[in-house]
Amino acid sequence: MTLQRKFHQYLWVLPVVILLSFLIVLPLFWTVWLSFQEKMVGGKAIFTGIKNYIDILKRGEFLDGLWKSLYFTVPSIFFKLLLGLAAALVLNNPFRGRNLIRMWLFIPWTIPRFAVAIMFIWFFRRGGGLDLLLYQMGMSDTPFWLGPKMVMPAMIFVNVWKGFPFFMVGILAGLQSIPGEVYEAAAIDGANRVQTFWRITLPLLRNVIMILVVLSTIWTFAEFDVIYLITQGGPGTASETLPILTYVTAFRLYNMGDAAAISVLALPIFLVLILSLVKLTGRR
Amino acid sequence: MKLSLTWRIVSIIVIVGLSIFVALPLYWTFTIAFRPNMDLFTRRIIPSKFTLQNIKDVLLSNNWGGFESVPFFVPLLNSLLVASSVTVMSLAISIFAGYGLARVKMQGGQFFESFILFSYVFPPFIIVIALYNFLHRIHLYNSLFGLMLLHLIIVVPYSTWTLRGYFLTIPQDIEDAALVDGLSRVGTLLRIVLPSATPGIASTAIFSFTLSWSELLFAMTIIDSYEKFTLPIALRTMVIGDFVNWGNLMAGVVISMLPPMLFYLALQRYVVSGLTAGAVK
Structure with a gap:
């Protein structure tokens, strides 16, 4: 193969690769560079070494944000998987109106995140949707859902509402690729429904579920729109997960250096998740 | 059973x-x-x-519940403009990249595939500060073109990855015949593959559109003046003040969520293809 032909092959991907290098890889390095600078918005950058890192670790805001991110992500993934799996298992059996129900349950996934956030601002506010429903059911003594105690569970609720359909359709696709003979064989061997599920269905779904979980963990850990629109990280810093903390530090406190340091510290978490996703999808 | x-x-x-x-x-x-x-x-x-x-x-009405200097159809049109431009720009390069990754054997092809997947799931909040400074430097801060550029970060990896997956599902025999007959790779793509790949490309285009249509973080960071606002940040101004006109706000929400919702429901079967396709088979 001549050198020229070798180069020609790369022309196919060249525009995309150049564009993404400029818009993702280069900014990534710039972020690392910024994290070693003292820089306010509009101000000059001064090199200060690891001072920003020491500051955000000393003041405890990074670990605090990390903890909130975990507290938000882990239960969200658990409930999305649980509800998605339950819905998929039920929808895998034929019954009348199945397509209609599948469409209905899929709707939350189709609504833009910013619209979901606004819907839930009304739902969770004082005297809002949830309070009015509970009031009609005779409960008038309700907590403030977006107050310091309830705000994280409320955010998890929104995330599960929006995200479980993704698990549902993913698992459903996985279930439908399992050949019927497998189940027939199990039935002949006298396995009951529960045994079939644990011994056959779940192991065959393993790979699909792993991919869905890793992918959804990346998205949930990086969730910005919904939390920021509903709470701006508040009340106080009660819902300040890492993405919110980064944004607030950069654009409300105007401290670019600290914000860059926070993103850089968050980066390894995402790199590990993304690498395992690349590995999982490469396994055919 | x-x-x-x-x-x-x-x-x-x-x-x-x-x-x-x-x-x-x-x-x-x-x-x-x-x-x-x-x-x-x-x-x-x-x-x-x-x-x-x-x-x-x-x-x-001018009194729609957000900023009063600009009527609601301005952000509506801005969003339409940004989302459709982004879709066209992204498709123009993603079709080639997606096809190249699916069909052309190149050294390091695996690396490029991983790079696209990496870009697809990479969280934008990590680089938003650098991008903000970058757009200031190249004088595209507070410009819709600058916003389109940033939306490409989200849309291009998505459409490249999805199109690659779609091209992989098309049977290869006709293409091989065309190649044997002396048609170039590009000719094969444009004259043989694209006409028969319309459904896949159309659905990729529509989902690209909704990705840009729904984008909040970049718009919030780099758009500054009301006449350039897109829908997500325009609706946000309706909940910031002391008094919220819930009727108007929810009407705005319904208007902005209907297009993506209808697209998705009409094209449901394409939704999970991209990423999970490899795992499901």
Whole structure:
């Protein structure tokens, strides 16, 4: 193969690769560079070494944000998987109106995140949707859902509402690729429904579920729109997960250096998740 | 396997429970959008009457509930402009990259595939500060073109990855025949593959559109003046003030969520293809 032909092959991907290098890889390095600078918005950058890192670790805001991110992500993934799996298992059996129900349950996934956030601002506010429903059911003594105690569970609720359909359709696709003979064989061997599920269905779904979980963990850990629109990280810093903390530090406190340091510290978490996703999808 | 009674009961509970769960916020959104605002002060759950007043107010009146200097159709048009431009720009390069990754054997092809997947799931908040500074440097801060550029970060990896997956599912024989007959790779793509790949490309285009249409973080960071606002940040201004006009707000939400919702429901079968396709087979 001549050198020229070798180069020609790369022309196919060249525009995309150049564009993404400029818009993702280069900014990534710039972020690392910024994290070693003292820089306010509009101000000059001064090199200060690891001072920003020491500051955000000393003041405890990074670990605090990390903890909130975990507290938000882990239960969200658990409930999305649980509800998605339950819905998929039920929808895998034929019954009348199945397509209609599948469409209905899929709707939350189709609504833009910013619209979901606004819907839930009304739902969770004082005297809002949830309070009015509970009031009609005779409960008038309700907590403030977006107050310091309830705000994280409320955010998890929104995330599960929006995200479980993704698990549902993913698992459903996985279930439908399992050949019927497998189940027939199990039935002949006298396995009951529960045994079939644990011994056959779940192991065959393993790979699909792993991919869905890793992918959804990346998205949930990086969730910005919904939390920021509903709470701006508040009340106080009660819902300040890492993405919110980064944004607030950069654009409300105007401290670019600290914000860059926070993103850089968050980066390894995402790199590990993304690498395992690349590995999982490469396994055919 | 026969469906036992217990299984049926459990199924019904799951379906009814999840359906209500999904319905809760949707019910409020749609009823508030189409009922008189006065209803909310009387703690009514069932609307007293159906009205299109809120939709009219948002679309036509200057007093739509956000900033008053610009009417609501300006952000609506901005969003349409940005999302459709981004879709076209992205497709123009993604079709080639997607096809190249699916069909052309190149050294390091695996690396490029991983790079695209990496870009697809990479969280934008990590680089938003650098991008903000970058756009200032190249004088594209507070410009819709600058916003389009940033939206490409999200849309291009998505469409390249999805198109690659789609091209992989097309049978290869006709292409091989065309190549043997002396047609170039590019010729094969443009004359043989593209005409038969219309459904896949159309659905990729539509989902690209909705990705840009829904984008909040970049728009919030780099758009500064009201006449350049897109829908997500325009609706945000309606909830910032002391008084929220819920009727108008929910009418705005319904207007902005309907296009993506209808697209998705019409093209449901394409939704999971991309990433999970490899795992499911």
